Amino acid sequence: MRSHRCGDLRASDGGRTAILCGWVDGRRDHGGVTFIDLRDTSGIIQVVFSSDVSARAHDAAQELRGEFCIKVTGEVRARRPGTVNDNLATGEIEVAAEELEVFSRSETPPFQIDDHQEIEESLRLKYRYLDLRRGRMQANLKLRHAIISAIRSFFDEEGFVEIETPMLTRATPEGARDYFVPSRVHPGSFYALPQSPQLFKQLFMVAGLDRYYQIVRCFRDEDLRADRQPDFTQLDLEMSFVEQEDVLEVAERMFKHVWREALSVELADFVRLTFAESMERFGSDKPDLRFGMEIKDLGPALSSTEVKIFRSVLDSGGAVKAIAVPGRGALARKDLDALVDEAKALGAGGLVWAGVTSEGLRSPLAKLFGDDERAGLVAAAEASEGDLILVVADHDPGVVHKTLGALRGRLAGRFGLIPERDRSDPEAWKFAWIVDFPWFEWDEAEKRWDPIHHPFTGMVEDTVQYLETDPGKVISKSYDITLNGWELASGSIRIHDRKMQERVFEALGISRDEAQAKFGFLLDALRFGPPPHGGIAPGIDRIVALAAGETNIREVIAYPKTQTAHDPLTGAPAPVTPDQLAALHLQTTHPPNPGPI
C-alpha cells in the first residue's frame, strides 16, 4: 500500500515517487499552495499540494483537517533554498502531491496531538489511542521495547531460559493484598493473581532449570503511587549454584548491557552500600546519589548541651542529626514553618532550623547554644554560610533518618539541587546496590517480627544464631538495586534447606500446620534435593520510566490505571450481572454500583 514510511525519507530519495500513509499532523493553507505535515510512527514529512503540480490533488486537499487518515502519492524533491526545516529529520525534502486518498476523516480531537501542552491525565487516558499518537508516547513505548529486547538478548546469550508461570494461582498469606478470581467449578474457592512468581521460580530450580527468567505481569492490590500500578511488569530471574556475588554480577552486567543497547550509555560500576550505611547517610534504603546533602550526626557536637530537647534525646540513646540545605539559610519564616509541619507529618516530633549567616546562627534556638556549640553544630552539619541546617532529634534514630531522608529528597527536588544531566551522560545514572538488609522488621501494630524481604530469604551464616533470641540482629542475603532515588530491583539468595525453612516459619509465628497448608508444595519440594539458588526481580515499568526521563510509570505503560485503580478507557472495574455473580457462587454485600465514571 505504501512505498516508504514518512520519517525514513531523505535527500538521497530525491526524484523518487513515494506513496505515503499517515495522519494529518497539521495544515498550512496559503491559498494556491497547501502544506500538510504527514505523520506516521516513523516521523513527519511535509507534503505540498500545489495547483502547479496537480490541481485535482490541491482541490481535494482543501477538506483535509487534523488527524484525517490519508494516502499521498507524489515525487520526493529537495526543498527550495531557504525553506529547509532543521527541526525535522526529513526537513531537507518534501513530497509534491499528485494524488490524495482519504481513508477516513476525523472529528476534531478532544486535545491536540502534539507535545506542546500537558493535558489532564484523565482525558489522556480516556482517549489513550489519541494520546499514544503523540511522539513522546511513541518514543516511550519504543524505548520500552528496546529495553525488553536488550534484556532478552542478554539472557539468551547467558544461557537463560524464559518460562511462563500461571496467572491463576493460589493466595500467599503474607505480603500485599491479593487480587482474587472466583472459581466457577469450585464453589467458594478463589484463585489469586500472582504478586510475583516467587515460589514457581524456586521450583524451577528444584527442577534443575538452573537459569530461568521471565518478563511477567504481577498483581498487588495496594494503593497506587507514581511508581506503583496494580498490575505491573517484572523481569523475574533465578539461578542455581550461585552465591550472592554471582547474582549481583549477572544483574549488574545485564543493566550495563541494557543501557548500552537502549541508550548508548556506558554505565559506571554500581556503588555498593550496606542498608545501615544508606540509612545513616541518606535516610533511605533507596538513596538518590546524584547530590550531597548527607545526614550528619550532631551528637558529639552537642554532647554537653543543656538544650532540653537535645539533652533528653541524647541521654535516652536517641539521635540528633541534620542535613544542610545549600543556599537556603534566608528562607522565609512562612516556608520554615511549613517545613516544620512537613517534618511532623513525616513522623518527627518537630524540626529545628538554623540559617548560617555572616552574623551567626539565625534560629529560634540560637540563644540557647553557647558559642562553641554554635560553631560545633555548623561544623558537624558541614554547613557553610548561607546554608540552612535542618535538625531532627528523636529517641528513635529510625525516625530521625526517615524524616531527614524524606526532607533531603523533597527539598533537593523543590530547590533544584539535583544537577540536570543529559540522558547520554553516564553521570546521570547513579546506580547502587543496597546490601546486608536486616532479615526482620518489628511490626509495632501487630507486635511481631515480619520479614523485610520474604520468608524464603537466606540469612548470613554468622547471624542465624540470633533467629530465635534477637531477630533484629539477623542479616539477610538480600539485595536491592536503586537508581536516582527509585528502587529498581529486589532479590535474595533463598533458603534451600528444609529444616531451616521450617525454623524460619516457626520464628515468624507460622505454625507447622499452617506452613504445610500454605507452602506445603515448597516444603515438599525442598525434600527432593534442592540446589542452592537465588535471584532478583527488576521492575520493568520503573526501569523504562527512568530511562525515558519520566517521573511516573504511567507514561511508559500503554494502558495504565488512575490513582483509584480505574481505567478511564474501558471503564474497568465494572459491575457484572446477577447471573454472572450467581454462576460464580458469589453475592456482594455492596449495593449495585455503577462503578467509577
Next chain:
RNA sequence: GCCCCAGUGGAGCAGCCAGGAGUGCUCAUCUCCCUGUCAAGGAGAAGGUCGCCAGUUCAAAUCUGGUCUGGGGCGCCA
C-alpha cells in the same frame, strides 16, 4: 484511613487572597483572504450552568461546609 494540590468555552491557563454582569490570554474549531509555510499569517465568527450539592450574602467562579474526579504524598506496598 489521613494530608496537600487542582477542577473556569474543545485543550492549556489567568481571574479567586480583597464577592459586584462570564472578563481576559494562547491554541483548536467555523467562514473568508493568501503560491513557500512549518507550533504559518491576516480579517471575522461561534462556543462556557466557572466539577457537583448545600450554605452565607442584596449579590458567589470568588467566602464556608460537603461531595465527586484527577494528581502528589503518609499509612499500605513480604
